[in-house]
Amino acid sequence: MLSILLSDCQAGANANMITNLVGTRIRSIRRQRKLTQQQLADLAGIPRATLATVEKDDANPSLAVVFKIACALEMTLDQLVDASRRFIRVLPVDQMRRVESGEGRYQAMMVTPSNMLHLTQWSFTLQPGGGYAGKPHLPGSEEYLHVLEGEVELEVGGERARVGAGETACFHGNAQHHYRNLSTRQSARGIMTILAIDPEKK
Numbered sequence: 001m002l003s004i005l006l007s008d009c010q011a012g013a014n015a016n017m018i019t020n021l022v023g024t025r026i027r028s029i030r031r032q033r034k035l036t037q038q039q040l041a042d043l044a045g046i047p048r049a050t051l052a053t054v055e056k057d058d059a060n061p062s063l064a065v066v067f068k069i070a071c072a073l074e075m076t077l078d079q080l081v082d083a084s085r086r087f088i089r090v091l092p093v094d095q096m097r098r099v100e101s102g103e104g105r106y107q108a109m110m111v112t113p114s115n116m117l118h119l120t121q122w123s124f125t126l127q128p129g130g131g132y133a134g135k136p137h138l139p140g141s142e143e144y145l146h147v148l149e150g151e152v153e154l155e156v157g158g159e160r161a162r163v164g165a166g167e168t169a170c171f172h173g174n175a176q177h178h179y180r181n182l183s184t185r186q187s188a189r190g191i192m193t194i195l196a197i198d199p200e201k202k
Helices: 002-032 037-044 048-054 063-072 077-084
Strands: 098-101 106-110 119-126 131-134 142-149 151-156 159-164 168-172 177-180 188-195
Touching (some): 002 063, 037 048, 048 063, 063 077, 106 131, 151 188
Antiparallel strands (some): 098 106, 119 188, 142 168, 142 188, 151 159
């Protein structure tokens, strides 16, 4: 009897984990397809408040509700649930976005999924004498520059600072900013992290 109870408890825990992951996946797919909660709820024939509850990490939606959402997303229930069971996601190299400028003196690669709206991270290399003019991001955004090797001169709104290996600089991402490698011999490598506002604040 005890073994049966333990088995039932384990099954319940696994079911909760799966449904929680389904909510996270639904939210990710909805944002990737640029649908509001109201739009997806209308397609699924459920109240927006129900969808909002489903998308919470601690939600435990019913199978019927998840089925309606899967149909609205033109996916089978198996596709939605099976993909949600994967705890690790590996991004193939060929799916990572790359940027190059200044005749190759600046090279960067996005190391976060392209559908992430609130957080973007880039690994970059500045060849000797290279520079990069960053594009202003959304108002309220924050950008973090972490230098792994060499030294990078950061300019934001006319103010300049040198950031050495192991150091991190933070600034408002919606301001004009430039990165420069003033060295004539050593390349500089680092990581840029952009923390943006969630457009839906949800």
